[in-house]
Amino acid sequence: MEFLGLIWDQGIMRPMINALALLYHYLFLNYGLSIIVFTVIVRVLMIPLTVRQTRQMKKLQALQPRMKAIQDKYKDKKDSESRRAQSSESMALYREAGVNPIGCLGPMVIQMPIWIGFYRAIIRTMPTTPEGMANLSASFYAWNPASADVPFSRLFLGIDLADTVSQVYLPLNFVLPVLVGASMFITTKMSSTIAMDERQQSQQRIMQWMMPVMIGVFTYQFPAGLGIYILLSNIVGVFIQYFVGGKQPIELFGKLYLGTAETRAEAIAAKTELAERNQDNDNSDEEETTDDDSTSIHRQERTRGNRRRARNSRRRARRRRH
Amino acid sequence: MRPLLGARQIRRVLLASVLAIVSAVALTGCLNDLTPQGRWSAPVSDGNFIYVGNLDGVLVRIDAVSHAFDVNWLYPYELDGVRKKPNGLGAIYGAPVIQDGAVYAAGYTCAGSNCDGEVFSVSIDSGGLAWNSGSFPLRTKLVGQLQPTANGLLLIGTGPVDDEREPPGYLYAFSADPNAGRRVAWREPLDGEVWGEVAVDDATNTAYVGTSAGTLYAIDISEDDVPERVKWRYSSEGAITGPVVFHQGAIYFGDLASNFYRLNPKSQSLDWQFDAEAWVWAEGIPDDQKGAIYVSTLGGHIYALDISTGNPIWSTRIDGQVIGAPLLFDRVRNEFTQRVLAVPSGTEDVHVINVNDGQIIGTFPTDSAVKSAPVLINDFVYIHTLDGELKWYSPSDQILQGCRVLKDGATCE
Numbered sequence: 001m002e003f004l005g006l007i008w009d010q011g012i013m014r015p016m017i018n019a020l021a022l023l024y025h026y027l028f029l030n031y032g033l034s035i036i037v038f039t040v041i042v043r044v045l046m047i048p049l050t051v052r053q054t055r056q057m058k059k060l061q062a063l064q065p066r067m068k069a070i071q072d073k074y075k076d077k078k079d080s081e082s083r084r085a086q087s088s089e090s091m092a093l094y095r096e097a098g099v100n101p102i103g104c105l106g107p108m109v110i111q112m113p114i115w116i117g118f119y120r121a122i123i124r125t126m127p128t129t130p131e132g133m134a135n136l137s138a139s140f141y142a143w144n145p146a147s148a149d150v151p152f153s154r155l156f157l158g159i160d161l162a163d164t165v166s167q168v169y170l171p172l173n174f175v176l177p178v179l180v181g182a183s184m185f186i187t188t189k190m191s192s193t194i195a196m197d198e199r200q201q202s203q204q205r206i207m208q209w210m211m212p213v214m215i216g217v218f219t220y221q222f223p224a225g226l227g228i229y230i231l232l233s234n235i236v237g238v239f240i241q242y243f244v245g246g247k248q249p250i251e252l253f254g255k256l257y258l259g260t261a262e263t264r265a266e267a268i269a270a271k272t273e274l275a276e277r278n279q280d281n282d283n284s285d286e287e288e289t290t291d292d293d294s295t296s297i298h299r300q301e302r303t304r305g306n307r308r309r310a311r312n313s314r315r316r317a318r319r320r321r322h
Numbered sequence: 323m324r325p326l327l328g329a330r331q332i333r334r335v336l337l338a339s340v341l342a343i344v345s346a347v348a349l350t351g352c353l354n355d356l357t358p359q360g361r362w363s364a365p366v367s368d369g370n371f372i373y374v375g376n377l378d379g380v381l382v383r384i385d386a387v388s389h390a391f392d393v394n395w396l397y398p399y400e401l402d403g404v405r406k407k408p409n410g411l412g413a414i415y416g417a418p419v420i421q422d423g424a425v426y427a428a429g430y431t432c433a434g435s436n437c438d439g440e441v442f443s444v445s446i447d448s449g450g451l452a453w454n455s456g457s458f459p460l461r462t463k464l465v466g467q468l469q470p471t472a473n474g475l476l477l478i479g480t481g482p483v484d485d486e487r488e489p490p491g492y493l494y495a496f497s498a499d500p501n502a503g504r505r506v507a508w509r510e511p512l513d514g515e516v517w518g519e520v521a522v523d524d525a526t527n528t529a530y531v532g533t534s535a536g537t538l539y540a541i542d543i544s545e546d547d548v549p550e551r552v553k554w555r556y557s558s559e560g561a562i563t564g565p566v567v568f569h570q571g572a573i574y575f576g577d578l579a580s581n582f583y584r585l586n587p588k589s590q591s592l593d594w595q596f597d598a599e600a601w602v603w604a605e606g607i608p609d610d611q612k613g614a615i616y617v618s619t620l621g622g623h624i625y626a627l628d629i630s631t632g633n634p635i636w637s638t639r640i641d642g643q644v645i646g647a648p649l650l651f652d653r654v655r656n657e658f659t660q661r662v663l664a665v666p667s668g669t670e671d672v673h674v675i676n677v678n679d680g681q682i683i684g685t686f687p688t689d690s691a692v693k694s695a696p697v698l699i700n701d702f703v704y705i706h707t708l709d710g711e712l713k714w715y716s717p718s719d720q721i722l723q724g725c726r727v728l729k730d731g732a733t734c735e
Contacts, residue, residue, distance in 0.1 A: 128432065129358040130415060130465055130517060133563060134643055134668065134693075137578075137601045137620040147601070148560050148579035151534050163435060 012117040017125055017139045021146035024125075029149060031126070032156025032228070039229050042114060043236040047244065049110065050237075053191065054245045059099045066093055115230065122225040126154050126162040161225035168224050176227045181216025183234035188212060190241045190250055358432060358463070360413030362646065364695040365704045365712060368420045368446065371395075372699060375414025376728035377710035379429045381444060382408075384712065384731065386700055389724055391731020395449040397442060408729075411440055416467030416519070417695070419476070421498060424452045428464040428478055435484045439464040441476070441496060452500050460494075461485075465517040466565070471543055472524035474498050475507055479516020479531050491515045493531050493541060510551045513537050519565035519605070521573065528553060528587070530573050532562025538575065540587060554590045558583060564603040565647070574615060576602020582617045582625075584632060594632030599623055605647035605695075607663070612677060616663055618644035624665055624675060636680035642669030647695040649703065650677070655718045664703060666692035672705055674720065686720045688713060 019041075023034035067090060074086040094100070127133045133150070140147040154162050158169065165176050188208045219227045242248070242258065249259025249267050256264055363375035371383040371392070381397045384390060399406040412431020419426040423446050430439035439462050442454035463481030470476055476496040482488065489511035497507045514535030521530040527544035540553040560579025567574040572593065573585040578601045584593040600621025607616040614635055617625045620643040626635040649664040653674070662683065663675045668691050674684035686696070690707040697704050702714040702723060711734050713725045725734035 128435070130362070130563075131359050133517075134603065134620060134645055137643065142599075150578050150601075151561055160435075167435065 008117075012113060013120060013124070014139055014141070016117050016121040017136075018141050018144050018146075020121055020125055021140065021144060021149070021152070024152055025144075025146035025149055029153060030156065031152050031154060031161055031225070032159075035122075035156075035161070035225055035229055036232060039232045040236055043233060043240060046110065047240060050240055051244050054241070056099055057191070057245075059097050063093060063097055063099065111233075115226070118229055119222065119226050122162065122223050126152055126225075128162070156225075156228075159224045161228070162223055164221050165224050165227045166220050173220070176224070176231065177216045177219040180219045180227060180231050180234070181212040183231055183238065184212035184215050185209070186250065186252070187234050187237050187241070189252070190238060190245070190248070358413035358415075358430065360415055360429070361706070361708050361710060362415045362693045363427075363706060364417040364646065365697050365699070365706055366417050366420055367697075367699040369700075371446070372704065372712070373418045373420070373425050373427075374706055374712060374728060375416075375418065375427060375429060376410075378408060378410030378729065379412045379414050379431065380408040380410045381414065381418060381425065381427050381442075382728055382731075383425075384726055389714070389726060391726060392449075393731065395444075397444045397449075397451060398440075412438075415465045416478075419468045419470055420446070421470050421476075423447065424500075426468050426470075426476055426498070428468055430460075430462070430464045432463065437461060437463050437481065437484075439480065441468065441478065441494075443498070443500070453505065455496075455505065458506060462492075463515065463517075467519045468496075469520040469522055469529070470498065471522050471529070473527070473543070475543060477520045477522065477529055477531075477543070479512070479518070479520060479533075481515040481517070489513070490535070491533055493520065493529065493539070495543065507546050508548075508551070510539075510541055512539060514561070517563045518575075521566040521568035523568050523587070526587075530566045530568055530575075530587075532558070532564075532566050532575050532577075534561040534563060536561050536577060536579075538562060538566065538573070538585065540590070556585055556590065556592075560601075563601075565605045567606055567608070569608045570610070574606045574608070576604075576606065576617065576619075578602075580619070582606060582627070582632075584615075584629075596625070596627055596632045596634070598625060604644045607648055607650050609650055609661075609677065611661065614677070616648060616650070616677070618648060618665060620644065620668075622667070624648070624663070624680070626677065626680060638675060638680040638682065640665060640667050640673045640682070642667030642691070643693075644668065645693040649696040649698060651698050651703075651717060653717055664696045666694065666696055666705070668693055672696050672703075684720050686713075686715050687722065 020034055020038055023037050024031055027033040027037060070086060070089050074082050124132065124136055124139060127136050136150060154160050165173055168176065185208065188211055215230065219230065247260050247263055249256040249264045256267060259267065360375065360379055361377050365372045365374040367386050370386055372386050373381060373383045376382050383392050383395050385392065394406060396406055396408055398409050398411060400409045411429030414427060414429040416428060424443045425446060426443045428439065428441045430437055439460035440455050441460065441464065443452040445452050460480065461483045464478060466479050468476045468478050474497065476498050478494050480492045480494060482490045491512040491514055493510045493512060493516065495507040495509065496505055512533050514533030514537065516531055516533055518532055527542060529541045529543045530538060531541060532538045536558045538556040538558060542548050542551050542553055558577045559581055560577035562575055562577050564576050573587055576582045576598065580598050580600055580602065582596045582598050582602050586593050596617065598617055598619045600619035600623060602617060602619050604618045608629060609616065613629055614626045615629045617627055622640045622642055622644060623637060624640065625637045627633065628635055644665055645668055646666040651662065653660045653662045661677045663677050664672050664686065665675060666672045670691060671688050672686040672692055673682050675681065676683050686703060686705060688705055688707050690709040692705055692707055694706040698717065703717045704712060704714045706712050710728050711725050712728050714723050715721060716723055727734055
């Protein structure tokens with residue numbers, strides 16, 4: 001645990017605190033500006049990851065019909081042997097295409113420690129207690145000229161960046177979480193593939209809504225500086241994703257926004273194909289349902305006939321007794 | 323009709339929710355950084371008792387001879403039947419002040435940016451509250467130590483109040499007299515927070531106070547009603563968080579730009595400035611016998627500077643930050659007297675340094691960080707450790723003589 005703590009402190013916290021402080025020193029002693037520039041730098045540094053993620057997404061998208069075929073092949077086979085076979089065929093397919101099915105999560109996973117580190121960096125660079133101030137001195141590299149600028153000015157556009165968003169003035173305390181949630185929604189939307197069946201679609205729908213709502217709610221209790229970082233990071237991320245991903249259109253509430261004529265046409269084609277496939281699935285489901293219905297009608301008729309026969313035989317027996 | 327979520331999907335949603343909750347808990351765990359801890363309070367004695375602020379922000383006392391903990395003398399408390407039950411202020415950073423049969427101290431706690439501070443006075447004899455600042459709530463931080471003046475005032479600097487209309491700090495002057503008509507004699511707005519102790523020159527009725535904005539103020543404390551209280555200001559290169567010292571007609575202080583200064587109050591100018599390589603927080607200790615002043619830093623440096631020129635005589639370094647003021651005393655060992663400096667380390671132990679050459683010649687083993695000043699009382703060196711214990715040692719050989727847990731008076735394990 002101590003080793004992990006050391007890695008966290010020396011590998012994430014100290015560089016982050018020093019980078020923020022250095023930016024503060026050179027950006028007119030303005031902490032808000034240093035957060036903005038820091039965010040842009042982090043997102044730019046993550047471009048290679050975003051490119052990789054986009055490539056993986058495209059490959060996954062291309063594999064979807066073949067994956068669906070494998071799923072259909074084992075649709076009615078629930079035994080463990082078949083499940084193993086299905087899983088190994090899927091993995092072979094991923095291997096063949098050079099795709100890691102959870103590779104798309106990379107940037108998201110990397111973002112989490114950055115957020116937590118950033119949260120702590122904001123609190124540690126703007127200490128409110130004597131202990132916090134003394135601890136901050138241990139975080140600075142000896143060469144960092146910003147150590148002489150402490151305490152840093154916490155005000156940016158009238159917001160105290162160390163205060164929680166809930167303490168910021170009205171209506172920004174409500175607007176900021178909403179903007180964070182909305183920008184997160186667009187980011188999640190842009191980084192998800194087109195689902196090939198209803199089950200996947202409903203899963204995606206849940207994830208696309210759940211994460212932004214949760215982050216939006218949490219933002220209300222985050223320091224304002226972190227809220228600004230997440231919002232800006234999402235906005236910059238949308239731009240980067242848009243250009244790195246080949247200017248794909250963004251679909252919001254059933255409408256397509258942005259994109260080139262070509263990419264919009266591709267998206268419409270993909271959606272149409274998906275709709276047709278779903279329609280086919282629905283038809284086959286209906287046929288299965290109809291079969292089931294006729295079977296149950298037969299079963300009901302058989303039951304009714306049995307009951308009638310039983311009633312008649314009971315009546316005959318009673319007459320014989322009389 | 324098909325259910326909205328399958329069992330597998332429900333499991334995934336639950337897993338995602340658990341992860342989100344764990345992340346939220348990890349994030350909110352960082353809120354400890356916002357809570358003042360205290361435990362920097364140095365002990366003081368009137369000869370009979372030793373008074374100190376404990377880790378819960380309660381002023382307690384132990385007998386100076388028997389070292390018995392006085393369970394009936396504490397503040398603040400709530401009554402549990404007839405028994406006094408500690409009800410801490412949150413954090414007490416400064417050493418208490420003994421004056422006119424009472425002990426004065428200050429403490430505070432914060433919830434977010436809402437802070438609540440209190441200055442109070444407890445009768446030494448009865449343990450009863452002589453007065454407190456309850457009738458005029460100090461919604462601010464009180465970090466520095468109270469400073470008594472010859473004209474019956476108690477001075478303390480404050481931090482900001484969560485109100486845009488208020489200045490970032492004040493210098494408060496309280497009347498120490500329990501029969502005074504008004505408790506707050508006056509207050510002077512400042513350009514930053516005050517965390518350090520105020521220095522007083524009673525001969526000229528001037529108080530010197532440093533702020534986090536890097537300004538040293540010379541403030542007139544002669545009377546209650548003065549049209550312009552600020553006599554003059556000096557701007558340092560960094561924030562002033564440590565105490566200001568007034569000694570032999572000169573002002574000494576350090577800042578967070580790693581400088582240590584000596585000012586001449588008569589000419590209101592800089593005599594000399596020394597680059598200490600790290601933030602200077604602890605009080606500079608003048609030594610007239612050696613013609614030196616000892617300056618320590620948060621980087622663990624200790625310097626002996628020529629008090630008249632600021633030139634370094636020697637320097638040494640210990641492991642850990644120096645926050646509490648070092649103790650200068652004459653160590654008698656085998657009938658041989660040696661002038662030494664006991665320097666508390668923010669990592670562990672109090673190191674004994676020979677002031678002739680800066681050599682580390684011994685250690686008071688504390689097994690814990692020390693951020694308070696060691697104090698010599700009745701032939702023992704008392705050290706309040708960061709884990710809430712009061713330990714006393716023989717000054718000649720640094721051997722531990724006893725220890726009390728300040729929370730409840732129990733003997734340390």
